[in-house]
Amino acid sequence: MTRASTETLFPAENYDLEKTLDCGQAFRWLRSGDGWRGVVNGEWVELRSVPGGIAARTVLPQRDWRWLADYLQADANIQNIVDSFPRDNVMARAVEHCRGLRLLKQDAWECLASFILSSTKQIPQIKQGIANICTAFGAAVPSPPGAALAWSFPAPAVLAASTERALRECRIGFRAPYLLASARAVASGEVSLEEVNSMTLPEARKHLVRLPGVGPKIADCVLLFAYGFQQAFPVDVWVLRALRMLYFAKKRPKPARIRLFANTYFGPFAGYAQQYLFHYVRTVKGALPERPRK
DNA sequence: CACCAGGGTACCT
DNA sequence: AGGTACCATGGT
Numbered sequence: 001m002t003r004a005s006t007e008t009l010f011p012a013e014n015y016d017l018e019k020t021l022d023c024g025q026a027f028r029w030l031r032s033g034d035g036w037r038g039v040v041n042g043e044w045v046e047l048r049s050v051p052g053g054i055a056a057r058t059v060l061p062q063r064d065w066r067w068l069a070d071y072l073q074a075d076a077n078i079q080n081i082v083d084s085f086p087r088d089n090v091m092a093r094a095v096e097h098c099r100g101l102r103l104l105k106q107d108a109w110e111c112l113a114s115f116i117l118s119s120t121k122q123i124p125q126i127k128q129g130i131a132n133i134c135t136a137f138g139a140a141v142p143s144p145p146g147a148a149l150a151w152s153f154p155a156p157a158v159l160a161a162s163t164e165r166a167l168r169e170c171r172i173g174f175r176a177p178y179l180l181a182s183a184r185a186v187a188s189g190e191v192s193l194e195e196v197n198s199m200t201l202p203e204a205r206k207h208l209v210r211l212p213g214v215g216p217k218i219a220d221c222v223l224l225f226a227y228g229f230q231q232a233f234p235v236d237v238w239v240l241r242a243l244r245m246l247y248f249a250k251k252r253p254k255p256a257r258i259r260l261f262a263n264t265y266f267g268p269f270a271g272y273a274q275q276y277l278f279h280y281v282r283t284v285k286g287a288l289p290e291r292p293r294k
Numbered sequence: 295c296a297c298c299a300g301g302g303t304a305c306c307t
Numbered sequence: 308a309g310g311t312a313c314c315a316t317g318g319t
Contacts (some may be wrong), residue, residue: 133318
């Protein structure tokens, strides 16, 4: 029986904390010195990469760290995953560039709401909108003396009780009515986020797409980043560009053709491959041969 | 000023 | 079914 503590170590090999926290799957982590600070499960958390794994610190003493271990996915066998990728030179370069990048297992509602706010916005602006939402509607979370104030991500019922006007003051634009309507659908139980856990991937997609402001792309983001569906394959503008330029010789495949290709070509961890491809083409200059129009 | 950003929806053919 | 304007906002 271990005693409650505010610090622990998650053993891991080949875990790149910076790439993992800042590759566009989560939006709430802030760099602080050589570590990262954020809020997970309604608790202030600081993470630091150390020899042998990830060191974590909280404010409240923890007896059970499983909630954070689950989030970090430090136990995932990254080597097996990378070995399952197709062996073409594009994926080889992506794997080289993304070494140590893990997919997190995030809270479903926070992930869903975050990606509702993501449409046609750049990642820094997505982060800003989410920060505004948390400051305006979240609950204060205990943080260490001297550290910046921290807020939880507001629960569905909290946002459901808000108004479109108040949400628009968070500078989220036309996404405000989507966020409000989805919060109400989830809070009322009309669309259960819990039931997704016992669904197949096609069932889960149909289920989430019922929510206003949630289409195929956002549904697959949530299924990949929060529910652990490793074959979910979000296709955004970057991934579409990459697939077209790198695998379709600049042709214009239809969305259904893309999905079929993704699931047959990239294998059982297609979603992981997608994130490697996304981070690679987005951060490496010259990864894509040219800057295509439309 | 035009164009773009981890899209979705309504409304056309 | 497949195309397209539009939806706010901030940055080049």
